[in-house]
Amino acid sequence: MSEFLLEMKNISKSFSGVKALDGIHLQVRRGECVGLCGENGAGKSTLMKVLSAVYPYGTWEGEILWEGHELKASSIRETEKAGIAIIHQELMMVPHLSVAENIFLGSEISNHGFLDYDAMNARAQELLAKLNVHDINPALPVLNYSGGKQQLIEIAKALNKDAKLLILDEPTSALTATEIRTLLDLIKSLKAEGLACVYISHKLEEVAEISDTVTVIRDGTHIATRPIGELTTASIVTMMVGREMKNLYPKEEHAIGEVVLEAHNVSCWDVTNPDRKVVDDVSFKIRKGEILGIAGLVGAGRTELVSTLFGAYPGSHRGSVHLDGREITIRSPRDAVKAGICMVPEDRKRSGILPIIGVGHNMTISVLNRFAAFGLIDEHEELAQIQAEILRLKIKTADPMLPIASLSGGNQQKAVLSKMMLPDPRILILDEPTRGVDVGAKYEIYKLIFALAKAGVAVLMVSSELTEVLGISDRVLVIGEGRLRGDFVNDNLTQEHVLAAALGQSTQMA
Structure with missing residues (x-):
């Protein structure tokens, strides 16, 4: 044998x-x-x-x-x-x-x-x-x-x-x-x-x-x-x-400006059980150029909260959103994108990609109007944009028109990021942006996040990996059982502090 x-x-x-x-x-x-x-x-x-x-x-x-x-x-x-x-x-x-x-x-x-x-x-x-x-x-x-x-x-x-x-x-x-x-x-x-x-x-x-x-x-x-x-x-x-990586989180200095978005008293109810609240009266602010992490245990209501801000939550919800101090109405993702709010969803397979469509077309679908004239798409201009994005995000694909489903998970995720970055958002919501992504691709995604913050984009990131939240966030919101249980500046913040807050325990910052 x-x-x-x-x-x-x-x-x-x-x-x-x-x-x-x-x-x-x-x-x-x-x-x-x-x-x-x-x-x-x-x-x-x-x-x-x-x-x-x-x-x-x-x-x-x-x-x-x-x-x-x-x-x-x-x-x-x-x-x-x-x-x-x-x-x-x-x-x-x-x-x-x-x-x-x-x-x-x-x-x-x-x-x-x-x-x-x-x-x-x-x-x-x-x-x-x-x-x-x-x-x-x-x-x-x-x-x-x-x-x-x-x-x-x-x-x-x-x-x-x-x-x-x-x-x-x-x-x-x-x-x-x-x-x-x-x-x-x-x-x-x-x-x-x-x-x-x-x-x-x-x-x-x-x-x-x-x-x-x-x-x-x-x-x-x-x-x-x-x-x-x-x-x-x-x-x-x-x-x-193929190289030594001494620091997984390539932090870059970036200026944090004035408040750009405020969420007031956001509440959501479970889609399958309308009597149960999954987000309970949450309010917060995010500033220009700030990376705001959202932490909490699975099922805490993080995804429901950010989906509501993006107009994508299918259940009942209420609350208000203010952009630059003025209340805005967001009934759908289309409204959100028009207002300058874009989102990379948690489940890219179900909500982020069109699997049988080419990699390039998945990226430009959010900005097709840029290439349209008299009802026709300028394919040469669109292809130039696609090739520039593939180069910028280091997307590995043999051909920009290959179905996106044929790419690895990390390269699919980069394409979804590109789709949501092309509209030049003022606020970018990232829900589990590195799930199923290898360490090298994570590093590239983190560099993109810091570059966006440096350019003045407010980044709101949900992650189940506490090391990731603490590694790149300027400030951390902690959600527990649908409620806001902590709003911490990320200065000497530890996983123990975040977990204690998520569990509803009192914690003293060092």
């Missing part, structure tokens, strides 16, 4: 003559977790698509050995049958089907030509119990459960297919701290039972905790594979970006 469960040797893959992978090596032993690290666009997802036969044998070069034998799979069904299961960053769930129906999707249990729901529910319960999950009802729709619970359901689905290798692609990007802890502990217990894992994450502290070895790739090439004991998060970052 081979020492390795999986060996990928000299894997190369090209798209339209452009090499996305160039001689990549990856090895995984039974019961081992390999952390796969690299910047957005480095080739991590492409490599996993080769392994899982999204790109079938014959469309790439190299060799895959599975349990010592060459694997020449032509479909995902074949790799799943072999024991390879991939859980994507965007969970592949059918929300209105039950938990059991999702677990057995494509491999349903039938009895005399009819689906045997009792058998599927019972088996689903067994699988969840094996994962030490006892608070999920297999008969209820998946949409009843949080992102963390849905991750566990996906793992149960993989175990139902007798998975020997579990590939997790950014599994914690939308999970709470408690859900992350549950998932990492579960992976450790599955490893102890012999399940192998490839763990892809930009959260290097998770990679360090869960991985036995780390493989780093950069620009489609293999950089290094080393035991985790020989590495630090700093050394992983250096290999990922």
Whole structure:
């Protein structure tokens, strides 16, 4: 028997003559977790698509050995049958089907030509119990459960297919701290039972905790594979970006001017439960050139607050917004953009991009009137703007007209930023601007934020990463259970201060 469960040797893959992978090596032993690290666009997802036969044998070069034998799979069904299961960053769930129906999707249990729901529910319960999950009802729709619970359901689905290798692609990007802890502990217990894992994450502290070895790739090439004991998060970052990064937050001095926007007594009610307030009488101000961070626990009402300011909150809400001391009415995002308020949404897949449209057109859609004359678009002028933006934001794309969905998450996020920067906003709202983005792309986004502040733009940023909030904000608002629980100047402010305020505990600033 081979020492390795999986060996990928000299894997190369090209798209339209452009090499996305160039001689990549990856090895995984039974019961081992390999952390796969690299910047957005480095080739991590492409490599996993080769392994899982999204790109079938014959469309790439190299060799895959599975349990010592060459694997020449032509479909995902074949790799799943072999024991390879991939859980994507965007969970592949059918929300209105039950938990059991999702677990057995494509491999349903039938009895005399009819689906045997009792058998599927019972088996689903067994699988969840094996994962030490006892608070999920297999008969209820998946949409009843949080992102963390849905991750566990996906793992149960993989175990139902007798998975020997579990590939997790950014599994914690939308999970709470408690859900992350549950998932990492579960992976450790599955490893102890012999399940192998490839763990892809930009959260290097998770990679360090869960991985036995780390493989780093950069620009489609293999950089290094080393035991985790020989590495630090700093050394992983250096290999990922090809340079030492001593300071992740490239702070630049910027002047803070007069108050530009004031929100007064903003309240919002839950879309699904109109009797419940999710934002409760919040008021604040933001100044020209100021970076105002909004911190708080998941579910505190941060996204609802900024969505209301942008005219995008679908539920009931009230309050007033003043721009330069004058009250303005914002009923829709169109009104907000006209007033000089732009927003990069939390969920770029659902609200930020048009996936089948080209990268360039996704960026210029917010300012098409600039290129229009007599009902026609000046395509040459538009293309010049697109190329300038691609260069300015360092967006990696083989062609500006490639569908944006074909780009990595970080490059998609840069395109969404460009779309919201092109209207030259006075206030830019950023909701989780670096979620699912690698450390190198984060650095570039932070530089953009500081450049905007230096140019006088007021930046309002929501982030679940306290280090990020403290790393770039001039001032921090803390939201807890829909209420404003703190408004701190970011001078010697600590994570402990912010968390204490979010939890409603009294705190003294040093």
